[in-house]
Amino acid sequence: MGKRLVPFVGGLRMKFEDYQPYLSPALAKATDLIAISGKGCYLTDSKGDRYLDFVQGIAVNALGHCHPKVVEAIKTQAGKLITASFNVVNYPTTLELAKRLAEVTPGELNSVFFSNGGAEAIDGALKLAKAYTKRPAIIAFQGSFHGRSFGALSVTGSNAYYRKYYEPMVGSVYFTAYPSTDLCPKGFNEEQRTEYCLNELDRLFQNLVAPDQVAAIIMEPVQGEGGYVVPSKAFVQEIRERCDQYGILLIMDEIQSGYGRTGKMFASEHFDVVPDIMTVGKAIAGGLPMSAVISTQVIMAEWRSGMHGTTFGGNPICAAAALAVLDEFKQSCLLEHVNEEGAYLRNRLVRLQKKYSCISDVRGLGLMLAIEFSHPDGSPAGDLLEAVRAACLKNRLLTLSCGVHHNGMRFATPLNVTNDEIDQGIAIIESVLDQLYAQ
Template identity: 60%
Template sequence: MPEKDDVMRFEDYQRYLSPALAKATDLVIDHGDGPYMWDVTGQKYLDFVSGIAVNALGHGNQAVRDAIHEQVDRLINGSFNMVNFPSTLRLAERLAEIAPGELGCTMFANGGAEATDASLKLARAYTQRPAIIAFEGSFHGRTMGAMSVTGSSAMYRQSYQPCMPGVYFSPYPQKDLCPKEYDEEQRSAFCLEQLDKIFSYLVSPAEVAAILMEPIQGEGGYFVPPASFVRGVRERCDKYGIMLIFDEIQAGYGRSGKMFAGQNFDVTPDIMNLGKAIAGGLPMSATVSTEKIMSKWLPGMHGGTFGGNPVCAAAANAVLDEFERQDILANVKTVGGYLGTKLDELREAHPVIGDARGIGLMRAIEFDHEDGSPAPEVWGEVKAKALEHHMITLNCGVHHNGMRFATPLNVTREVIDEGLAILDQSMRELGY
């Protein structure tokens, strides 16, 4: 622990860091354990977003740490382009064992945006078609390709237009993107109709390589779509020979209560992108497809220096071991259901909460004015007050008025209660 007079302060180093990377807090963190982190002054914080859904087993999971140390002592990297690693080969095999349908052939990368770009290239290579359809409200990453298929905020495109050509957007069945009086199934029918209109008015389905979608939208607001919508998209892909790509980077790997979010709708994609939780906090992502589709991706058509890193793969294997040992999916269903009930109660107690939604341990609340309009300024006040009470939170949604709950997947009811008590206290102190 640094001496009091030598404590690192973010503002002292801010000039060395690009302002392009937005900071949710100015905290300088020294270490973490489970759902908690401690800053360099020794102050303890409840991390209620687990590194934006990355630390799925909490901070400092012993099995993950042991696997990392063991692999680091043997080999840090030799580039998966040049040689093979036992940990990476074993991980590829295990992903094939748990992936739905015939998915089971993997390209490893370092982050979600890389996986998005890879899936777009794979779909174009396999179909020999140019166009991509994505959805309003989506988030797929910040590289030029991933940004081009992201529709959750115009801010991400500012200063970078024109984006990658051949991309078309269709509405996702969330309330903000559909007529206000529609119920869930009406929103589903409306959005499928709008998708069909793209085929009629903008691009022939014979030119569409892929439809890219989050089976459950993440950064766009933690919206769970009706099963009829997800299945309707699958049916259209089958009809026209279009690749269906599922972005499972945030919603996948157990967060919904199923290993992969698409399994909640009994829909299997042609290509699946994984990331965030896959390696217990280390940078790793994966694009998973079938052998048949991957066979069209010839040597040299894609690659990356650090993809398939053996240390990340060792951590990822430990994560899968812990999923079995701790029965993570059962915990997500049980504690996730408990969280959903408690959020409904919180909504009843605080009228400023206009909506509570989600599935498993992927849930959100929304702050609205009395007339139903978004209240991002209320969220800003609540976020700041919660941080005063030592809880780290994060927003979601295009209007920046949502709060996402992305706790560790092995979180307990006691920790849920602790976080919600802080949130309740913060709103009461603010008069909400």
């Protein structure tokens, strides 16, 4: 692990700083690594150094880097047709993918609009909800992250910096509390957080926006950037009940939590709740850019021809890769593997928590897990997290942060990760914490 494999990969002697002037600084760069190749859980950079990748394109590579079946599907389709625009012609791969998605989605969610990325899918879902209900307002949650396009940013509540200089946002968006420890009164237990947040929603209906003016409530069944926060089952079911009571559509953003990440195909299944509209993305196409808005045929019928559109959505190569991903889910019993490895990773993280007092929480579902760092006085230790992440990078482990206070480390391993790969990553984190405590 971390061994330099070759002096220079492909003869390249590239340095990021030589190219940085040509790139907009708007895209935040977590590292200056130049990735040349990837296989499974590992990335190799232009210096020939190999990294254990617990980021995986931000939870995109469900099967790890360059899974052979995904690569073969891409090659085969690319040799036939790259694109002709799905709004002009139909592709066999994309038609088959729509059918296959309908087979794995819950309830009557069997009508699909393909897009290219998560934010684009969110914008589509918001438009669909308004088109169907003919209502103007949207309710979102504090701590949420849905993307950075204007529509998606308007329902994102995890970081004010994302919204800086962009006001006014899309109108008639209202935020309410999500039942995380960071967003509720200090000391509240799960039941109290649930009651508090439901009361906040009811006060919103009473004081700010009449429920018959609300087109949709949009929520992540497990918050992603907000800290991998898992709400209580009662909370999610009560949100569903309020939507039913007032004729409000429930949009579940499953872009990060869906596609097996939590041990079920979609995280909403943990709560026995079926949304009216669901967005998926990230892991859907094995690393290629693809997303989708999925709803019922009845709701989709109000999204009439020309009311939404795309040039690249439903690309046949992306669809071919997505079919290979679904094949692997079935053939490899991937969900069972996620639950087994998720339990193993959680156990390893709990052991870390017992050993290091700076780790104040372990939370999540399946392989959507996170640890939280806190100072001795209980305050968020974002500074410690960044020190840990920097040291992990030096030790050839790529990690990802999360949390409204930027003090969480989330684990986005491939869904087919092994015990050995988990052990390697935990050993690096443990070594780093030992070094930091020794200073």
